[in-house]
Amino acid sequence: MAALPLxxxxxxxxxxxxxxxxxxxxxxxxxxxxxxxxxxxxxxxLAAAGVFLKDFLHPAHGAEFLLLVLEQTWVTVAxxxxxxxLALLGAIPATLLVSERLSxxxxxxxxxxxLAALLRQAVRWVLVLLRSVPELVWALLFVxxxxxxxxxxxxxxxxxxxxxxAKVYAEILESGDFHASDALLANGxxxxxxxxxxxxxxxxxxxxxxxxxxWECAIRGSAIMGxxxxxxxxxxxxxxxxxxxxxxxATMLIVFVLLVAAADLVSTLxxxxxx
Numbered sequence: 001m002a003a004l005p006l007x008x009x010x011x012x013x014x015x016x017x018x019x020x021x022x023x024x025x026x027x028x029x030x031x032x033x034x035x036x037x038x039x040x041x042x043x044x045x046l047a048a049a050g051v052f053l054k055d056f057l058h059p060a061h062g063a064e065f066l067l068l069v070l071e072q073t074w075v076t077v078a079x080x081x082x083x084x085x086l087a088l089l090g091a092i093p094a095t096l097l098v099s100e101r102l103s104x105x106x107x108x109x110x111x112x113x114x115l116a117a118l119l120r121q122a123v124r125w126v127l128v129l130l131r132s133v134p135e136l137v138w139a140l141l142f143v144x145x146x147x148x149x150x151x152x153x154x155x156x157x158x159x160x161x162x163x164x165x166a167k168v169y170a171e172i173l174e175s176g177d178f179h180a181s182d183a184l185l186a187n188g189x190x191x192x193x194x195x196x197x198x199x200x201x202x203x204x205x206x207x208x209x210x211x212x213x214x215w216e217c218a219i220r221g222s223a224i225m226g227x228x229x230x231x232x233x234x235x236x237x238x239x240x241x242x243x244x245x246x247x248x249x250a251t252m253l254i255v256f257v258l259l260v261a262a263a264d265l266v267s268t269l270x271x272x273x274x275x
Contacts, residue, residue, distance in 0.1 A: 083157025
């Protein structure tokens with residue numbers, strides 16, 4: 001008869017050591033990040049937060065304010081849509097270039113010619129650069145160049161999302177079946193024809209879903225960029241937050257929730273139609 005283990009969990013020593021090491025490793029990070037939770041319980045901070053929360057529970061609903069919110073909401077949606085449209089203008093050609101599935105030189109030997117591989121890698125590095133810089137940083141830069149307003153937000157979204165969309169589009173296309181696109185390329189079809197008639201039919205629902213999701217992210221991103229002067233609902237929210245007008249902030253957050261829900265509904269309807 002086999003002897004019973006001394007402890008019901010055979011990995012208890014490892015778990016105990018991990019629990020002991022975690023605070024030792026996390027403590028320097030907390031120190032260097034200057035994380036000071038005690039500030040949350042400062043009497044002055046608590047009093048200000050209490051006033052803000054009390055106002056927050058009563059969303060502002062005056063006719064003049066709602067008209068202003070409606071106007072800024074339209075600006076926010078316009079920034080997100082225009083930025084995403086510009087991003088697509090760059091992302092679609094970049095997808096054609098970086099996707100190995102659409103490579104003509106790969107046919108037969110399975111190897112991509114050195115010059116084509118070099119060009120593909122160069123485009124990938126450009127995409128890495130575009131998506132490595134947060135849209136907020138791009139917005140700060142463009143605010144300095146073109147001044148305050150929606151133009152800075154549109155350009156910031158276009159650059160960042162171009163890198164993101166091209167990367168994800170290429171990965172979605174690479175994960176599909178190569179048979180149809182290979183057949184088109186082998187019979188003299190162009191890369192664009194292989195994309196439209198070989199790769200898109202099976203990946204259309206996933207591509208559309210991701211594009212709508214990025215539009216939703218662009219709406220949220222435009223709100224954040226509004227805090228640095230890029231226009232839209234975010235800029236109005238920054239002003240209300242500075243004035244500690246909790247009711248106005250609550251109203252604008254409700255609008256954001258409705259916008260995200262609308263984007264989710266659009267995505268669901270489009271996927272059902274394509275599926």
